Amino acid sequence: MAEYSTNELMAVTAARRLQNGMIVAVGLGLPQIASFLAKATHAPDLTMFYEVGVVNPQPIDSGVGIADPRLWYGNDSFTGLMGTLGEILQKGVCDIGFLGSLQLDRYANLNSSLVKDANGVKHLTGSGGAADIATFSKHVFVIMRHEKRKFVEHVDWVTSVGCYKGKKSREEAGLPRTEGVTVFTNLCVMETGAESGELEVVSLHPGVTIEQLKENTGFDVIIRDNLPVTPEPTEDELRVLREQNPAGV
Amino acid sequence: MNKIRELSDIVREIPDRGAEIGLGGFIINRCCMAFAAELIRQGKKEIELTSVSGNMESDLLVGAGCVKSYAYGGGSLDHFGRLSRVNEAIEQGRYNIKEFSNLSMALRMTAGTMGVPFIPTKTLLGTDMLEKLLADKEDSVYIGESPFDGERYVFLKKLQPEYVCIHAQAADELGNVLIEGPVWDLETAKAGKKLIVTADRLVSNQYVKNNQDKVTIPGVYTYAVAIVPYGAFPAAVYKEYDYDAEALTHYAKVNQKQETFDEYLNEYILGTKDHNELLEKWGGLARMNALRADPAYGYVKGGGGHQ
Numbered sequence: 001m002a003e004y005s006t007n008e009l010m011a012v013t014a015a016r017r018l019q020n021g022m023i024v025a026v027g028l029g030l031p032q033i034a035s036f037l038a039k040a041t042h043a044p045d046l047t048m049f050y051e052v053g054v055v056n057p058q059p060i061d062s063g064v065g066i067a068d069p070r071l072w073y074g075n076d077s078f079t080g081l082m083g084t085l086g087e088i089l090q091k092g093v094c095d096i097g098f099l100g101s102l103q104l105d106r107y108a109n110l111n112s113s114l115v116k117d118a119n120g121v122k123h124l125t126g127s128g129g130a131a132d133i134a135t136f137s138k139h140v141f142v143i144m145r146h147e148k149r150k151f152v153e154h155v156d157w158v159t160s161v162g163c164y165k166g167k168k169s170r171e172e173a174g175l176p177r178t179e180g181v182t183v184f185t186n187l188c189v190m191e192t193g194a195e196s197g198e199l200e201v202v203s204l205h206p207g208v209t210i211e212q213l214k215e216n217t218g219f220d221v222i223i224r225d226n227l228p229v230t231p232e233p234t235e236d237e238l239r240v241l242r243e244q245n246p247a248g249v
Numbered sequence: 250m251n252k253i254r255e256l257s258d259i260v261r262e263i264p265d266r267g268a269e270i271g272l273g274g275f276i277i278n279r280c281c282m283a284f285a286a287e288l289i290r291q292g293k294k295e296i297e298l299t300s301v302s303g304n305m306e307s308d309l310l311v312g313a314g315c316v317k318s319y320a321y322g323g324g325s326l327d328h329f330g331r332l333s334r335v336n337e338a339i340e341q342g343r344y345n346i347k348e349f350s351n352l353s354m355a356l357r358m359t360a361g362t363m364g365v366p367f368i369p370t371k372t373l374l375g376t377d378m379l380e381k382l383l384a385d386k387e388d389s390v391y392i393g394e395s396p397f398d399g400e401r402y403v404f405l406k407k408l409q410p411e412y413v414c415i416h417a418q419a420a421d422e423l424g425n426v427l428i429e430g431p432v433w434d435l436e437t438a439k440a441g442k443k444l445i446v447t448a449d450r451l452v453s454n455q456y457v458k459n460n461q462d463k464v465t466i467p468g469v470y471t472y473a474v475a476i477v478p479y480g481a482f483p484a485a486v487y488k489e490y491d492y493d494a495e496a497l498t499h500y501a502k503v504n505q506k507q508e509t510f511d512e513y514l515n516e517y518i519l520g521t522k523d524h525n526e527l528l529e530k531w532g533g534l535a536r537m538n539a540l541r542a543d544p545a546y547g548y549v550k551g552g553g554g555h556q
Contacts, residue, residue, distance in 0.1 A: 065327030126323020174401025
């Protein structure tokens, strides 16, 4: 078996869940890398877009963020924030909103705004389009490091709503229905339960123990029975990933 | 009517206290840097500032103490860093900073462009941004039911700032605006009661008549145009010039503390009489030439702003 990094495992695992023909709202970093990997392997007809107003880019150089023209190269069309967030997303045609997050709670609500500690509040970036993407995508993918201070009972700030307070609370609060949230970490894959809206571990990465997972999760996470091991990346996937890796992670 | 004027002349007519101003930049692209700097030079205070997303232009204005309130959808300097002046104001509860999301701010501007009093949406529902706005009795958000489907919506109040500024690649003397690349700022531009455009290049109206498909904002919206080459520096302008990675890295460092920010302000903004002098301070034409974009790619291929 080929050697691979944790980031590569995360990217490959997420990429495999992206199906051909899907429409995906992507952010910079691993979400973008996973999306390009899917497009270059099993999902050539994947359509990606950035909220800034860029649809179906094919970048050949790495950039610093979605406002960097390097990442717009080779696209099919330009629009604006209303064209992406206000129309593609709000109309409900976006299959996957692919996000990173600072914190996540058991109902997969995301915090990308601020952290609270003994010294008070530290504000970081705020929503940007993240709240809008999580509200209107049919399904949300989150990719982030698995640490106790990141997977918490209550996030310090709900920037983007996942399954809100579980069960039917999302619809009751007036939000569009969600198919759920899938989370890719360096330890495992989690999905929100169809009825409960609570995160459940659905596969453990090679070599990771349940003990290790519990130690790094700040809430009592549900672990499915007969937990499979996440399949390792193939040599082919790793080759494609290393060849293109447009965001240079 | 010829709408071309000097930037300093346009800014001079903006009230010294309490002006409503909307800005159109996005993160590190087409930011209204020359305009923001001129507001600071002319000592504008208590600005009621709005923008869809935040970037260096708003961080400068907040850091320079020009702002009374600021409504925005979050923001950063991408991988270069954070809007530390805005963030510190939030952390310390100063300047009445109101956080929305990008779409909710774009929708407020859209209601402004259409002249309708509000626009319904489901975004913000369930978020702490909405919780906080409601707790602060912010009058631009209201939760109500749609008369058509009976569902719960956030009604967002229209936004029509007295002045808005966007930076574009080119404009003609009648105020027709030519933008290449994504157009995240159209709603902001059209929502303003008086649209000020800073543009890198002047084109003639005859050029516009031969290239109507390049016009993204018809001149009917435009109040005044200032031709300011490299007016978005150190941000990028697609197909014109790249962002200046060194200058952005420098800013993302000095903005972390008010003292170092103030030094930056004194040197580059208060210490220069206009944008040209500011560009000179950074190395003038030689530096700008190194940032010229390859039009085939829209950025400096194989160098320049590349990290």
